[in-house]
Amino acid sequence: MNRDFEKKLASLGVHIGTRHIHIAQKTNDNLFLTGITDTNIYGDFFYVDSILNKDYQHGDISFSFLSNMNKEFSLPGFEKKIKLADCAYLDTETTGLSQSSGTFAFMLGVAVFQNDRLKLRQYFLKEPGQEQAMLLDFLNFIDPYSTIVSYNGIGFDVPILNSRYILYRMPHNLKGKVHWDQLKFTRSLWRYQFDDRSLKSIERQVLKFERNEEEVPGWMAPEIYRDYLRTGNTTAVSGVLYHNANDVISLAALAYVLKTILADRDEVYTQRYESLNFAEAKLHEKIGDFTTAISVYEKALSQSNLNILTKISCIQALSTIYKRRGVFDKAVNYWEIGAELNDLFCIIELAKHYEHYRKDIQQAVYWVDFGLKMLELQDDLNPKNYYLQELNHRLHRLIAKGEKNAGT
Secondary structure, X not given: OOHHHHHHHHHOOOOOOOOOOOOOOOOEOHHHHOOEEEEEOOEEEEEEEEEEOOOOEEOOEEHHHHHOOOOOEOXXXXXXXXXXXXXXXXXXXXXXXXXXXXXXXXXXXXXXEEOOEEEEEEEEOOOHHHHHHHHHHHHHHHOOOOEEEEOOOOOOHHHHHHHHHHHOOOOOOHHHOEEEEHHHHHHHHOOOOOOOOOHHHHHHHHHOOOOOOOOOOHHHHHHHHHHHHHHXXXXXXXXXXXXXXXXXXXXXXXXXXXXXXXXOOOOHHHHHOOOHHHHHHHHHXXXXXXXXXXXXXXXXXXXXXXXXXXXXXXHHHHHHHHHHOOOHHHHHHHHHHHHHOOOHHHHHHHHHHHHHHOOOHHHHHHHHHHHHHHHHHOOOOOOOOHHHHHHHHHHHHHHHHHHHHHHO
């Protein structure tokens, strides 16, 4: 930016970047005693390193899986296979929740696997003027890793980091890396199980991990950092550090769980969460992987713990896939199974099939009549009922066709 223009902005109280922000004299520096201050071409930066070994336990998840990180696996919708050993787990704490140009990450947590251990590095801006130095070291730290893992990082963390690199005109390769945003997968897989699928909720209900009294809610982090800049006191910042560390470690634990479900096909989670196979099958169907979708829907139907509504939904989905692929014998088989469960969708599909594909008016009328009798038994004859309207419309057309055929 033109220096004269910058001076004009400064005269109006407008400053570019963060170097104009100053912090008060520190009154508590316990946090800084545990970390490392390093230097690069942009100046000083500060971070805290932690190491988690194979004997670490995160709720229900044993980190013994650290010994087997190099196996490639596929994720739905991903073109390339990935390895947990190639992942960098990322979470940021920012000065605000918006993506405006003034929002920046004052804490940046990233974990990687090294030598059968999880190495967690947490950068903290002792003063905002250290941001460029922090951003450069972060790039160097994750450079060997091809995949970024986050929780809503595509929608929040990465765009904020990208905007800061643009502001400082720093080249970076964040967009060149594979991005595994776990939020997409947890929303899909536990859609029918939990209303709340935030990371904290998934921690409690899937990882079985509970945070202790050190936890600081993420929404408090911006104000805590502002207080730190005013007072220099790091006491509350330590709580944010704890919060950020658990966010990042949970990403690593959740990556193992998702791999177990989607790649290893381990049934431990489908036994615990009865709708999981159904939800996974819908995920594969949504991206057009019908072969895998069929396999997982059929696996769901074989579950002994599947409730009747989910079972019917599986039947409907399988029959629809086979119908669209022209495999009518299998579609009819599933429609008949659904009809035995009094599912009106399947009953109407049978009526359509016999009317249009088999040209069997009598059998089509049979299924329409079957559906109408079922509605009558259910005392569900509201004229606005979609199924009643559909069945009556179909019946009138079939009667007209029958009369026409009889007159020829």
